[in-house]
Amino acid sequence: MRIGDGLAGMFVALLGLAVLLNLRSFPEQAGYFGPSLFPGFIAAGLLLCGSLLLLRAIRMHAGAGFAIRFDETFRGGAAATAAFLMIASILSFAFLGDIVGFQIITFLTVLVLALWLQKRLVFSITMATTMTIVLDLLFAKLLRVPLPAGLLEGLI
Numbered sequence: 001m002r003i004g005d006g007l008a009g010m011f012v013a014l015l016g017l018a019v020l021l022n023l024r025s026f027p028e029q030a031g032y033f034g035p036s037l038f039p040g041f042i043a044a045g046l047l048l049c050g051s052l053l054l055l056r057a058i059r060m061h062a063g064a065g066f067a068i069r070f071d072e073t074f075r076g077g078a079a080a081t082a083a084f085l086m087i088a089s090i091l092s093f094a095f096l097g098d099i100v101g102f103q104i105i106t107f108l109t110v111l112v113l114a115l116w117l118q119k120r121l122v123f124s125i126t127m128a129t130t131m132t133i134v135l136d137l138l139f140a141k142l143l144r145v146p147l148p149a150g151l152l153e154g155l156i
Helices: 005-025 037-061 077-100 102-116 121-142
Strands: none
Touching (some): 005 037, 077 102
């Protein structure tokens, strides 16, 4: 699947604009930079890059820059399965995260995706375990994001 530069640029620019508008709700800090500084830089970069991509598509491609084209590889069943697996993994985190827990869902998601990519079972289990530990340490310890333990409550 190929998305035209104009469509992608429009989406990125609108995302940057939405973040910039949302920054007004961030608390103000007197005397030093507040929590909106870094997201503001990222949003401005998104807005700038998206606008440049949109302008380039308008100038170079006329109307073709806004097209979505499906190539031959997307028409097969493998691409549809890949899209389904990605959407299912995102939805499982969203709806089952509190019940099952971050660690179990991460492990199962990485394991299923690795097996779908036809990796060996031992490699898939090793990769799923490693990714679960790394992501848990990254979010819980380094970034201090509270992760739902779910079924592992009390064990972790």
